[in-house]
Amino acid sequence: GAGVSQTPSNKVTEKGKYVELRCDPISGHTALYWYRQSLGQGPEFLIYFQGTGAADDSGLPNDRFFAVRPEGSVSTLKIQRTERGDSAVYLCASQEGPLGGELFFGEGSRLTVL
C-alpha cells in the first residue's frame, strides 16, 4: 500500500487478556517505530526497529509489552495481561532508513481495556 497500515483500527478487550496490534510499514522502509498516545498527551516512544532487530526498546513500559519484526517488514506489538491503563491509541510509523528523515505515521490502533 501507499502508506503505513495498522490493524485493527479499534480493539476492545477485557482486563487480563492478550492483545496483538499489527503494523504494515511503507514498502522499502527499513526503520519502524511504535508510539503510544494516551488521552490529552502527545505520542510517547515505545520501540524502534532497524530491519529485524529492536535498536531501541527503552520506551516499553514493562515486560508485559513486546514487539517483533521477524522479516524486517510487518511488525506486531504484543501486550500480555492487559490493564485499564494500557488504553490508548498505538501509533506505528516508518522511516526510509537509519539516517533520519520524516516519520510516516499510520492511523493508529485504538485499544480500550475494560
Added chain:
Amino acid sequence: DQQVKQNSPSLSVQEGRISILNCDYTNSMFDYFLWYKKYPAEGPTFLISISSIKDKNEDGRFTVFLNKSAKHLSLHIVPSQPGDSAVYFCAASEGGGADGLTFGKGTHLIIQP
C-alpha cells in the same frame, strides 16, 4: 518530566490572520525539531522541520523559528485557513535525524471564519 512542552492546549485564530504555536524544550542535546499536524482519527503527518544549525525554515505558509539560547521554537502559519484546524505537535530528537522523537502534548488550533 516533559522534555518538550507546549503550554497552550488550544489556540483560536481568525481566518486570514497569523497563527503562532509555541514550543519549549529542556534537553540541550536536541538538535532536530519537527512539527506534526493531526486530524481526528488520523495519524500525525509531517509538516516542517528545522535543524539546530538554522534559526528559520520556511515552506509556503508555514515558517518555523528556532531560538537555541532560549530553547524555544515556534510555528507561524500565515494566512490561516479553515483546513489548518487540527492538533499540532512539536517534536525533537538528538543526533540530527527524526529517530526517537520526543513529542509535546500538542496544541489544538481552531481557525474561526
